[in-house]
Amino acid sequence: MADYILAIDQGTTSSRAIVFDKRGSIVSTGQLEHEQIFPKAGWVEHDPKEIWRNTGEVIGQALGKANLTRHDIAAVGITNQRETAVVWDRTTGEPVYNAIVWQDTRTQSIVDRLAADGGVERFKQQVGLPLATYFSGTKIVWILENVPGAREKAEAGDLLFGTTDTWVLWNLTGGVDGGVHATDVTNASRTMFMDLETLQWDDEILAAFGVPRSMLPEIRSSSEVYGVANEHSLLRETPIAGILGDQQAATFGQAAFEAGEAKNTYGTGNFLIFNTGEEIVHSKNGLLTTVGYKLGDQPVHYALEGSIAVTGSLIQWLRDNLGIISSAAEVETLAKSVDDNGGAYFVPAFSGLFAPYWRPDARGALVGLTRYVNKGHIARAALEAIAFQTRDVVEAVNADAGIDLTELRVDGGATANDTLLQFQADILGVPVVRPVVAETTALGAAYAAGLAVGFWADLDDLAKNWQEDRRWTPSMDDAEQARLVRNWKKAVTKTLDWVDDDVL
Numbered sequence: 001m002a003d004y005i006l007a008i009d010q011g012t013t014s015s016r017a018i019v020f021d022k023r024g025s026i027v028s029t030g031q032l033e034h035e036q037i038f039p040k041a042g043w044v045e046h047d048p049k050e051i052w053r054n055t056g057e058v059i060g061q062a063l064g065k066a067n068l069t070r071h072d073i074a075a076v077g078i079t080n081q082r083e084t085a086v087v088w089d090r091t092t093g094e095p096v097y098n099a100i101v102w103q104d105t106r107t108q109s110i111v112d113r114l115a116a117d118g119g120v121e122r123f124k125q126q127v128g129l130p131l132a133t134y135f136s137g138t139k140i141v142w143i144l145e146n147v148p149g150a151r152e153k154a155e156a157g158d159l160l161f162g163t164t165d166t167w168v169l170w171n172l173t174g175g176v177d178g179g180v181h182a183t184d185v186t187n188a189s190r191t192m193f194m195d196l197e198t199l200q201w202d203d204e205i206l207a208a209f210g211v212p213r214s215m216l217p218e219i220r221s222s223s224e225v226y227g228v229a230n231e232h233s234l235l236r237e238t239p240i241a242g243i244l245g246d247q248q249a250a251t252f253g254q255a256a257f258e259a260g261e262a263k264n265t266y267g268t269g270n271f272l273i274f275n276t277g278e279e280i281v282h283s284k285n286g287l288l289t290t291v292g293y294k295l296g297d298q299p300v301h302y303a304l305e306g307s308i309a310v311t312g313s314l315i316q317w318l319r320d321n322l323g324i325i326s327s328a329a330e331v332e333t334l335a336k337s338v339d340d341n342g343g344a345y346f347v348p349a350f351s352g353l354f355a356p357y358w359r360p361d362a363r364g365a366l367v368g369l370t371r372y373v374n375k376g377h378i379a380r381a382a383l384e385a386i387a388f389q390t391r392d393v394v395e396a397v398n399a400d401a402g403i404d405l406t407e408l409r410v411d412g413g414a415t416a417n418d419t420l421l422q423f424q425a426d427i428l429g430v431p432v433v434r435p436v437v438a439e440t441t442a443l444g445a446a447y448a449a450g451l452a453v454g455f456w457a458d459l460d461d462l463a464k465n466w467q468e469d470r471r472w473t474p475s476m477d478d479a480e481q482a483r484l485v486r487n488w489k490k491a492v493t494k495t496l497d498w499v500d501d502d503v504l
């Protein structure tokens, strides 16, 4: 058998291809950022064709750097930014509109309309999610209602919907020439349309949204052969054998396979996933219920999730919108130029507040300002905001699960930041642990693909690959921790009730 697995990680800011060996070590990487399109306040789009072009290029980069060909690749795994909705014409392969990204809040009026009949909890028992702009469902509705001709074409069966896993899979397996239109249970669980018990699309919910079932991909497990790459791909004939939404993939890559295990990923947003095993747990504290993974015919694993919309993207905002840093890494140097936050608290409710608050009416606020506060304090407040938001989510997990997490496994781009992770340990009061392979998202997709084709034998085989790289131990005294948390919670209250009909 070939010696490597290739994972495609189609993320919010970039697309990557990463080649892994049997030990789960990175052999080579290709990466390209794509344009973030902000047509109006609150709107966020990507160009699906740019994403597909970049995917092809990064595959070439990753193979080229390691001098590999398709013959060296045993299988391909796909992982992706979740919820982001692409709708395209099945006969031409052309998207009818840009991808509407998970952070986009334009569909609030559609949410309100659907909620009129029973509040945002209307479908929650069945799908595990509150009605919110975050999930794919209302984004599809927006496209059907706002793109000329889309509704008619969809009713005629000519349009397909997919999250970006499906978009990549369909194109990779041939597109208009017989592309496979499928997704996995984890991605399907983020649409609002999948019943958590049956793991199938629910016709009543689809009728309530007015979305034709013919647009939707087939729901498959996270680890099985979906198809092979088509003849135009560098990977032609290679099986595509794993799909997981990126946060579930990171959980899998962290080897958090069993109930009670968790991870927190620090990327564009932060996402804490807590494995609840074969049990569907409904949160009383603002967490989502989602699918963790499903390997072929084996039982499904569910999870609780704390999704935070803005964390790493706040650092990008300091770089791109304020210009006070020139790279994300520089935020650490700037934050270290001061001893503390100088009294400033930054609540980045740029897309409203996600877990555990779910307040679409919130908008960002920087509070506690005096003439003393300088850009170092603002950088510090931004990093602290990432950790405070995570603490809010950990509190919710502990309350729902009736436990106290004793340590937090972390990964993602922002875990390169030592100051952030020390503050995270301090404000949580438990150790924070980072594995050697911080690219756990791609690794999880590689694992799912490798299991399906026998490259790895079983979960024990994978768990052996997990290795600790570094650990941050709490050192803040309790009184200081309590003071900071109290001020943070006060700052959160200042962001609420901001959006009304007159304000974007």
Ligand SMILES: Nc1ncnc2c1ncn2[C@@H]1O[C@H](COP(=O)(O)OP(=O)(O)O)[C@@H](O)[C@H]1O
Pocket: 011, 012, 013, 014, 266, 267, 268, 269, 311, 312, 313, 314, 315, 316, 328, 329, 330, 331, 332, 412, 413, 414, 415, 416, 417, 420
């Ligand atoms: N040293 C750093 N300190 C803080 N944030 C960082 C640092 N390096 C990268 N980031 C943030 O991490 C994010 C990128 O992480 P990544 O895991 O690649 O994200 P994604 O998968 O969401 O595209 C960016 O939002 C960036 O601002």
Ligand SMILES: O=P(O)(O)OC[C@H](O)CO
Pocket: 010, 011, 012, 013, 080, 081, 082, 083, 102, 245, 246, 247, 267, 268, 269, 307
């Ligand atoms: O692409 P990321 O890492 O920002 O992840 C996005 C999440 O999947 C959104 O739910």
